[in-house]
Amino acid sequence: MQIVHFDDDNWFRDHPSGVLHFQHMLRGEPGSPNNYMYVLAKQVGEWSMPRHRHNFEQIRIPLVGSNTTYGPKVELKEGQIGYFPEGLSYGPQESPLTDLKPGEPLALALQFGGSSGYGFMSIEQRRQAMKELVQAGGKFEGPLYVSPEGKRQWGLNTVWEHVFGERLKYPRPRYNHPVIADPKRFNWLPVDGAKGVDHKFMGSFSERGVWIEMVKLRPGAQWPSVDSGAERILTVLSGEGECEGENLRYLSTLRADADDQLTLTASGSCELELILIGMPPVVIPDEASEEYEIDPDPAPGQPVHVDSGF
Structure with missing residues (x-):
């Protein structure tokens, strides 16, 4: 089990555009098909990227700001959650600041190896x-x-x-479009065996079964969380709490391996709300899939695109 906290002095300029600064919250295991990178991204200027694709999966969660589009009629608004399948082309990306100041737009992003087994390069x-x-x-x-x-x-x-x-290799996409979920339209349902704890389940994806849900603890409620089949990542979206004797606050992030039990308690007078991403391990099929493409190297004079890495 691991707990990391938001640190406003810990930003890195890792994006090719130069205007997205990353705070690295969690990392997976390099070289593993399950490898991942979980970052908090801060936008300090307007930017755009041409249409492109990746050979890994992405989950994006805008926390402040709703200005980024990912192609015609694909806009991810503040508070929504976007799933971008491996191999799927998207864009052009456009991210103006509009009425926000540089540094105000914030988003969480998880990039991770998909069911293809091609992994994620850190x-x-x-x-x-x-x-x-x-x-x-x-x-x-x-x-x-x-x-x-x-x-x-x-x-x-x-x-x-x-x-x-x-x-x-770029796996041919399993889905034709990014999947955008609006949590406001999902119902809170009680979590079995945990009084005062509710959740919103927003879907699982591909044969790997990575899932996204939100969890809410009422003041004083306690939630013993365990899953025998998946690593879990949880981030505090609002409220305060405690886990294994450590205080939790806005953007505190927890990582739990399969079979790790986390006991979370909502402290104070407000509800504790978290986003949870469950990540079962990638299962490599006995027979390699032929559903992939390899980009040829460009011929002299051929127009080039930029792979953003994000």
Whole structure:
């Protein structure tokens, strides 16, 4: 079990746009198909990204601000929850500040390996690979990598192959569109065996069965949470509480392995509300799927796109 707290002095400029600053809340196990990155993102300027795709899954939760669009008629508003399947192209992304000040828009984002088993390359792995490729005599020009022999390749493909020893595969998407859930439209239902505790279940996705729900504890209520089949990530959205003797506040985040029991208590006079993401392990099929694509390297003069990493 792990508990981390929001720290307003702990931001990193990890996004290619330069205007999204990340606070790394939790990380998975590099090299594992279950690897993930869970960040709090702060927007300090307007930005946009062309249409693109990833070979991993994403869950996005805007906390403050509702200005980001992910393509025609795909807008993720404040308080909603978005699921972006692996392999699905989305965009163009547009994120103006409108009436918000730089640094005010906040969002949680979980990027994680999907059911394809292709995994998730961590920022640390990407940085190290880029460093080693440059040290070997190559160079990066925008989204391209130019080898010591002068061959132009997609930069992300080159980095992926350097880390994992094979070309980057994009699984053909299992869903045709991002899934946007509006928690306000879901009912609070009682949690069995936990007086004063309610939840909203908002769905599970793909054969991996990653699920999203919200949990609410009334003042003084206690919730013993355990799941034998999944790692769980919980983040406090409002209220105060306690877990295993440690105080919880806004954006406190907990990670529990399968079979870990968390006992949460709502303290004070307000309800304690959390978002919970359950992450069963990836099961690698006996026969590898043929449902994937590999991007060819660009021909000279071919227009290029940028993979945002987010």
